[in-house]
Amino acid sequence: MPDLANDEATGEAAALSGRLAIAVYEQIERLIRRGEFPKGVKLPPEAELARRFGVSRPVVREALARLREEGIVRSQQGSGTFVIRGMLPSAAALPPIRTLADLLRYYEYRTDVEAATAGLAAERRTTDDIAAISKxxxxxxxxLKQGQLQLLADANFAFHRAVAQATRNPFYVRTLEMMPNFIGRHKLDLVVSNDxxxxxxxxRIHREHVAIFEAIEAADPARARTEMQRHILAARDVVLNRQSLLETVEFDVRE
Structure with missing residues (x-):
């Protein structure tokens, strides 16, 4: 007689592994898209990627297999896995941020887009979306409690991406991923200093995220939009007020 309980457990384990592989695939693809793993670079070994993403090596192998199938990476026996397709042209073509005026335009754009994203997320979110954002x-x-402040940049992006996914519209996710990676490169929103x-x-950023989440969970689009606008504008103000950080970018402040 078939062991249905064992078959069901095996099926659930396979489904979980598949979901994890998709998540790892998406994270690596995002890093490639954002230029953190540029074309021609060798990816870290499987064991290192497994530690980085908190998954098993078979999950990483499955994610890499999908990247190979899509022509994003190529594996060479004995040498490793290399990126063969870098940032998509649409992402690379977005305006760079070189001046203070560019920075202000970036935040104007980001405020409008992410507020709309939060509003739609509040309208369309599922219980799975709520669980994902909560996680x-x-x-x-x-x-934060453990003082692992240097890890928060990725957590910050993961929050905004989870909100975008709750819109059930992949264009919002892609738009978020293709935004100029100014904050990611220069860590101006999430600077960890000695002060x-x-x-x-x-x-404070975390509390703002919680307020956005609570509005989405309550299915309140207007409040979700307002909380997201407040969050993005607060981030803008922090960046503009940190003159020493702005000096790390070659701004032409005469504009």
């Missing part, structure tokens, strides 16, 4: 927030809170205010600043 990201719980992970960020753990990082006493940096941790307080990161906790």
């Amino acid at each position: 990201v927030l719980a992970g960020a809170e753990d990082m 006493s205010t940096s941790e307080a600043h990161l906790w």
